[in-house]
Amino acid sequence: MKTINLLPKEEKIKDVKGIIFNVMLVLCMIILAVLVIFSVFLFDINNYLTPKLDDYKMVNMQIHNYITKLQVYNEFKEKVKTKADIVGSLQKEEILWSEVLYDFGERIPKNAYVNYIEGSSGSLYEFISKTQEENQDDVKNILFFTAGGYAANYTDITKLFVEIRNMSGIAEVWINNISKNYVTEPGIEVLSFNISAYLDIEPYLEDLVVEEEEETPAEETGEEENLLDTELESLSE
Amino acid sequence: MNNKTKIIFISAIFLVSALLVFLFIIPNLSTGIRTNAAIEKEREDNKAFNQTLEELLLIRDDYYALSAGYQKYSLQLPSENDISIFTNEIYDIANYSNVAIYSIDYSERFDVIEGEKKPEKTIIEASLILQGSYYNIMNFIKTMERMPRIVIVEDIILQSAEDDYENLSVYITALLYYEV
Numbered sequence: 001m002k003t004i005n006l007l008p009k010e011e012k013i014k015d016v017k018g019i020i021f022n023v024m025l026v027l028c029m030i031i032l033a034v035l036v037i038f039s040v041f042l043f044d045i046n047n048y049l050t051p052k053l054d055d056y057k058m059v060n061m062q063i064h065n066y067i068t069k070l071q072v073y074n075e076f077k078e079k080v081k082t083k084a085d086i087v088g089s090l091q092k093e094e095i096l097w098s099e100v101l102y103d104f105g106e107r108i109p110k111n112a113y114v115n116y117i118e119g120s121s122g123s124l125y126e127f128i129s130k131t132q133e134e135n136q137d138d139v140k141n142i143l144f145f146t147a148g149g150y151a152a153n154y155t156d157i158t159k160l161f162v163e164i165r166n167m168s169g170i171a172e173v174w175i176n177n178i179s180k181n182y183v184t185e186p187g188i189e190v191l192s193f194n195i196s197a198y199l200d201i202e203p204y205l206e207d208l209v210v211e212e213e214e215e216t217p218a219e220e221t222g223e224e225e226n227l228l229d230t231e232l233e234s235l236s237e
Numbered sequence: 238m239n240n241k242t243k244i245i246f247i248s249a250i251f252l253v254s255a256l257l258v259f260l261f262i263i264p265n266l267s268t269g270i271r272t273n274a275a276i277e278k279e280r281e282d283n284k285a286f287n288q289t290l291e292e293l294l295l296i297r298d299d300y301y302a303l304s305a306g307y308q309k310y311s312l313q314l315p316s317e318n319d320i321s322i323f324t325n326e327i328y329d330i331a332n333y334s335n336v337a338i339y340s341i342d343y344s345e346r347f348d349v350i351e352g353e354k355k356p357e358k359t360i361i362e363a364s365l366i367l368q369g370s371y372y373n374i375m376n377f378i379k380t381m382e383r384m385p386r387i388v389i390v391e392d393i394i395l396q397s398a399e400d401d402y403e404n405l406s407v408y409i410t411a412l413l414y415y416e417v
Contacts, residue, residue: 021243028250049272056279063286070293083310098379115397122391
């Protein structure tokens with residue numbers, strides 16, 4: 001025989017608010033835990049960074065003091081450099097007259113006699129110092145020396161002319177004057193002459209151009225390794 | 238646990254969290270950031286200091302070479318005019334070269350270039366009148382040009398006398414320098 005239950009089903013009551021509160025409670029606890037962990041981590045980092053900063057400061061202060069003491073060497077180096085630069089600039093374009101006159105003496109032909117030489121390098125030095133400041137395009141040649149004397153024949157004068165032109169650094173030679181003259185003591189007729197020699201300024205101009213090119217700033221070098229750790233290690237030792 | 242208790246717990250946790258954030262985390266975080274920035278700056282400074290230090294140590298190592306160089310350059314370019322020393326030396330050279338010195342004139346030359354900064358050197362012009370034979374004169378000039386002090390012969394005139402061809406009269410303008 002079949003039995004039929006006609007009573008209504010027992011209804012299960014769900015506590016939604018309780019569930020929400022539970023979830024919120026769990027979430028809040030997780031957040032609090034995360035915040036606590038983060039705080040501990042932050043505290044640790046600060047505890048690590050502060051003494052490290054103090055170490056860095058101390059090392060830097062020591063290095064700075066050491067640098068201050070060593071600056072005297074740098075000043076001395078600058079002083080030497082300044083002196084060396086001045087000496088270098090003075091000696092660079094120096095004309096050694098002993099060599100010029102010796103060379104000239106060697107080149108005088110047999111039948112020519114030089115009784116007067118007037119040489120000047122002042123104009124060249126002036127030209128060089130002025131060219132460093134401004135262009136001197138209008139200057140072509142600079143008078144180097146003038147020589148005067150006697151020769152038996154005009155060919156001796158032209159020989160001397162050629163010899164002077166072959167001297168190093170000479171750009172141009174100019175015969176200022178040739179005139180007949182009479183030397184009383186031996187009683188002979190001679191030709192007196194006056195010759196001027198001009199310096200070739202091209203090599204000096206080229207040197208100046210090269211100097212200007214060399215004066216372009218050097219490229220910066222790459223970054224150097226940080227030596228702080230070594231310093232810190234040596235400090236802790 | 239009833240809902241009321243749960244609400245109290247949640248509120249308490251929220252309050253603690255807020256206090257933790259505002260009273261501990263934010264101040265510590267900002268301190269940490271500041272410290273880190275300060276460390277970075279110190280690190281950069283240290284890098285620059287180390288570089289300078291290395292350069293200076295190298296210079297210190299070269300001190301003796303620099304000092305020797307300075308001595309040499311000081312002979313070439315003294316810090317004082319030292320005319321007395323030059324005069325002694327030039328007479329010694331004349332004696333050695335068998336050349337007669339008739340006169341020496343000294344004067345200070347001021348080559349002022351417009352717009353140029355303070356000059357680093359002063360020029361002394363020495364005008365000499367000499368007499369001697371050609372080779373002795375050559376010897377004299379050569380020795381003078383090779384003196385330890387920088388002596389630059391600027392102008393020179395050699396002239397033979399009418400009556401004595403062997404003897405040359407020589408007029409030299411030489412430049413000496415000293416550092417200001």
